[in-house]
Amino acid sequence: MATYYDIHPKFHVAVDCIIFGFNKDGLSLLLLKRNMEPFFGAWSLMGGFVQNDESVDNAAKRVLREYTGLNEVYMEQVGTFGAVHREPEERVISVAYYALINIQDYDKKCVEEHNGYWARIDELPHLLFDHEEMIEKAREQMRRKASSAPISFNLLPELFTLTQLQSLYEAIYDCPIDKRNFRKKVADMDFIEQTELIDKKSSRRGARLYRFNNHIYSKSLKFKL
Amino acid sequence: MATYYDIHPKFHVAVDCIIFGFNKDGLSLLLLKRNMEPFFGAWSLMGGFVQNDESVDNAAKRVLREYTGLNEVYMEQVGTFGAVHREPEERVISVAYYALINIQDYDKKCVEEHNGYWARIDELPHLLFDHEEMIEKAREQMRRKASSAPISFNLLPELFTLTQLQSLYEAIYDCPIDKRNFRKKVADMDFIEQTELIDKKSSRRGARLYRFNNHIYSKSLKFKL
């Protein structure tokens, strides 16, 4: 029985994380400027190797935690990249994941120590290996998902204005959205709750703050934005 | 430099294929009743191990060819299943793919030798490991894709009737479709070409045969079914 497995080769398996963040300048990705060999100085995604005692999904969670200090982050598997020579020195099969984080809420010291930097998604540097392809695929998958499920709220603080929410969708879809039509749709979704609070920072007049109520959402499940 | 890679564990990496076929009885999957150890007699997907000289995608193509004799098949990666104990005896990380084949067009002898059988998708036997989960994920992904791209034609012969096409979509979406609305939509897609031919087998009256013209499709790219 042993030979059934033993005659087959084994491979290093890695995970790479496409970490999305959002602020008034739009979408950004948290990238690594490598401060160690191999590929010292090159830009890459945050990644790591799968270990014996962890599932591939958990490896991705661990890597995200190691680089950002964050737990309980929304993540989705994007796909596996398995070209023979995708890394030049050794064969590594890599599983890509995307993560959506609130850009105000991560361990800045931890990111700094790892040489992590935010890069605006339309101004990315060149990246190692097939990481640009991973990002492209992640972006499309995230866009599709965001249009049919309320995942975008992971990119916002708990309280947000409708202008913020709209500009988030404009960044995700990379196209302008009509303000009145947008607000009409949002008004129909009672899981996007108005609060009593006003945000005074973003404008003179102040803007109503809203909150995503997952409990109400789970009951209704009609989302289309 | 060597240690950068060497300190990390290596894993067996497998591929598993969810092979869809379609005929008048609806969608079916091509499954394996294992005729060798381990797990002799159990039902499973058709799978195999990734080898040193092939990409993961090519391993999936090879496995499909070995079991069905088919080349140039429409395949998509579904995802990677990496739970630590998903196979009881050894750790294997498996990448699932789905394939769409024309059920009239495969090497029957080859399938027979491997102990392959078609099983209707709503009457599947219990399967090894996490293969049922893979199938569920594949089915959803295929459904989504079929609604926005003309992949379904891979499941049909080159010439097909509109009744066949409709019943295919009913099988994919697992819900009935209105005949007149369906045919109206199809009529708007000029890449679904009427031919001069009539199929006399399926009914007394005979039904017009149609064909998918990929060349016309590539120019228009408006598909929504």
Added chain:
DNA sequence: TCAAAAGTGTTAATAGTACACCCATGA
């Protein structure tokens, strides 16, 4: 002659799109 599948249009409801002005406030 009849069973079995093929073929064919209209109407109502819904969802999506386009579009421009007043409001409140702090500097």
Added chain:
DNA sequence: TCATGGGTGTACTATTAACACTTTTGA
């Protein structure tokens, strides 16, 4: 007082959904 972002409604268009009868032909 004015610059800045916040907030609001209506008319048009496109898409989708519902619905039933006639045709052809081989057995």
